[in-house]
Amino acid sequence: MLSYLAAALPSHVGAAARLLALQCALRMNTDGQVRLPTGVLRSLRLGRDPLPWSELEQARCLRRAPAAPDSADSGMAARILDSGLFAQHPARPDRRRAADWALRMAREGCASAGDPAMRLTALCLVAHTDSAVGRGCVEVDRIARECGLVPEALFAVFDRLEALLASWSVALDAGDLHWELLSKGEQCQWADPALA
Incomplete structure (x- = not known):
């Protein structure tokens, strides 16, 4: 899903919007409808911030749905507009598990709470890590696209x-990024393979 969104979203879409798009894509139903409760928005650290939603609407990824007047939950609802997402990644129950894992990782402090770029980068790295050895290797350009960053900003x-x-x-010769995560006892839970 991270790779698909890296290709589908314009490069100017920020990290907060990419985290939101990931949650929407993983939580959509078979009709492309998604409802993110207030708790999910809090875990994303978005609250009522309209900017990530606006970025995704401008990218024609989704359209916010009007809130139901009798709804006790003040979450957000949207309709996914990306037909490629339906064709290549139809809704599946196991995706909710991956969406929940991504929220837990952010909440447990794997990356800075205030910086969506750090949370998204941590998510991408852990999702591409071989859990048996705690190491990963991916092309720098691929990770940079998934994080919505240029390589120099990614290195920072x-x-x-x-x-x-x-x-x-x-x-440098191959353009591959190699990393090793801290031991499992020193870091967050390993990724769900469905996320990558």
Whole structure:
């Protein structure tokens, strides 16, 4: 899902909107409808911020639905507009588990609570980590696209992820990013493979 959204969303879409798009894509029903309760929005640290929603609407990824007047929950509802998402990634029950994992990772403090770019980067790295060895290797350009960053900005975020990364390096000849996560006891739970 991260790879699909990296290709589908314009490069100017920010990290907060990408985190929101991921939750919407993973939680949509078979009709492309999604409802994010207030608790999910709080876990995303979005609250009532309209900017991520506006970015996704401008990218023609989704359209917010008007709130039901009798709804006790003040969450948000939307309709996914991306037909490619339906064709390549139809709604499945196991996706909700991946969406819940992504929220838990952010809530448990794997990355800075105030910086969506750090939370999204941590999510991407953990999702691409081989859980058997705690290491990962992906092309720098791919991770940068998934995070909505240029490589130079991505490297600055890596330097601030000391709560997650034991080490990281770039093989300049191949353009591959290599990293090692802190041991399982020192970091968040491993990723759900459905996320990558």
